[in-house]
Amino acid sequence: MKEFVVRPIGVVRSALKDPADAPKQGALTGQEAEIIVDPAYLPALDGLERRVAAAENTDFGDGGYRKGGKIIVICWMDRADRGRLKVHPQGQEELPERGVFSTRSPHRPNPVSLHTVTLLSIEGNVLRVRGMDAIDGTPVVDIKSHSPELDG
Amino acid sequence: MKEFVVRPIGVVRSALKDPADAPKQGALTGQEAEIIVDPAYLPALDGLERRVAAAENTDFGDGGYRKGGKIIVICWMDRADRGRLKVHPQGQEELPERGVFSTRSPHRPNPVSLHTVTLLSIEGNVLRVRGMDAIDGTPVVDIKSHSPELDG
Numbered sequence: 001m002k003e004f005v006v007r008p009i010g011v012v013r014s015a016l017k018d019p020a021d022a023p024k025q026g027a028l029t030g031q032e033a034e035i036i037v038d039p040a041y042l043p044a045l046d047g048l049e050r051r052v053a054a055a056e057n058t059d060f061g062d063g064g065y066r067k068g069g070k071i072i073v074i075c076w077m078d079r080a081d082r083g084r085l086k087v088h089p090q091g092q093e094e095l096p097e098r099g100v101f102s103t104r105s106p107h108r109p110n111p112v113s114l115h116t117v118t119l120l121s122i123e124g125n126v127l128r129v130r131g132m133d134a135i136d137g138t139p140v141v142d143i144k145s146h147s148p149e150l151d152g
Numbered sequence: 153m154k155e156f157v158v159r160p161i162g163v164v165r166s167a168l169k170d171p172a173d174a175p176k177q178g179a180l181t182g183q184e185a186e187i188i189v190d191p192a193y194l195p196a197l198d199g200l201e202r203r204v205a206a207a208e209n210t211d212f213g214d215g216g217y218r219k220g221g222k223i224i225v226i227c228w229m230d231r232a233d234r235g236r237l238k239v240h241p242q243g244q245e246e247l248p249e250r251g252v253f254s255t256r257s258p259h260r261p262n263p264v265s266l267h268t269v270t271l272l273s274i275e276g277n278v279l280r281v282r283g284m285d286a287i288d289g290t291p292v293v294d295i296k297s298h299s300p301e302l303d304g
Contacts (some may be wrong), residue, residue: 001291004157005157005160007155022291043242046250086198099199141262145256148304
C-alpha cells in the first residue's frame with residue numbers, strides 16, 4: 001500500500017521528561033503541558049480561542065458551534081516500537097498479551113496518539129493544556145476540536 | 153522538524169464512493185462499512201473480539217478491561233488538501249473561515265481522521281463497523297480501543 005509522510009506541526013513541552021515518568025493514561029491525572037505550534041501554522045489556530053476553557057459558557061452567536069473547553073491533540077510517539085503487535089495491557093506483565101489494536105499502548109505500527117485535553121490558554125503559537133500525558137519533545141501532528149457527539 | 157512515514161495497515165470498504173456522498177460528521181448517520189486489515193497485522197487484532205457490540209455486557213473476568221462496543225479507527229484522508237489552513241466550517245460558505253485546527257475538516261496539514269465507531273463483528277481480517285463516514289478506499293493507519301474516560 002502507498003505510504004504517506006507526516007510532517008509535525010508542533011512539539012510538546014512538558015515536565016514529563018522520560019517515558020518512565022509518564023503515567024499510564026495520564027490524561028486522567030490533570031498533567032499540564034504546552035503545545036508549541038510551528039509559526040507557519042498560526043492561521044490554522046484561528047477559532048481555537050473559543051475553545052479556551054474560560055470561554056466555555058460564552059455565547060458566540062453562531063449557532064452550530066459546539067462550546068466546551070476540550071480539544072484533541074494528536075502526536076507521533078517517536079520512541080514507540082513499531083514492530084510490536086502484542087503487548088501486556090498497561091504494561092502489566094501479569095496480564096496476558098493482547099493485540100495492540102485492542103489497547104492504547106504507544107507501541108503500534110503507526111504510533112499516533114490521541115490526547116483529549118482541556119485548552120487553558122492560547123498565547124501566540126503556545127497552547128497551554130491540561131490532561132496531557134505525552135512526554136517533552138513529542139512531535140505534534142494535528143489538533144482538532146473535540147465533539148462529545150462524535151468522540152464520546 | 154523530523155518527518156515520519158505512515159504505512160497503512162488496512163483500507164475502508166464502504167458504499168460511500170465519493171467525497172461528495174460522504175455526509176458531514178456521518179458518524180452520526182449510522183453508516184456501516186468494513187475495515188479490511190492487512191493480514192500481516194492479524195496478531196494486532198487479538199483482544200478486539202471483546203469489543204464486538206454483542207459482547208457489551210459479557211463479563212470476561214479480567215477486571216480492568218473496559219466493556220463497550222466502541223473502537224477508534226484512524227484513517228489518512230488521502231484526498232485532502234494539506235495546504236489549506238482555513239476552511240468554511242462544515243463546508244458552509246456562509247460561515248466565516250476558521251483555522252482547520254478548530255474544525256474537523258479533512259483538509260489539514262496531516263490529514264488524519266478519527267472515527268469512533270461501533271464494532272459489529274470481526275471475521276478474520278474484516279471488521280464490520282457502524283458510524284463510519286470515510287469513503288471507500290480510504291487508507292486506515294491505526295485502530296484503538298475507545299475509552300469514555302479518556303476520549304469522552
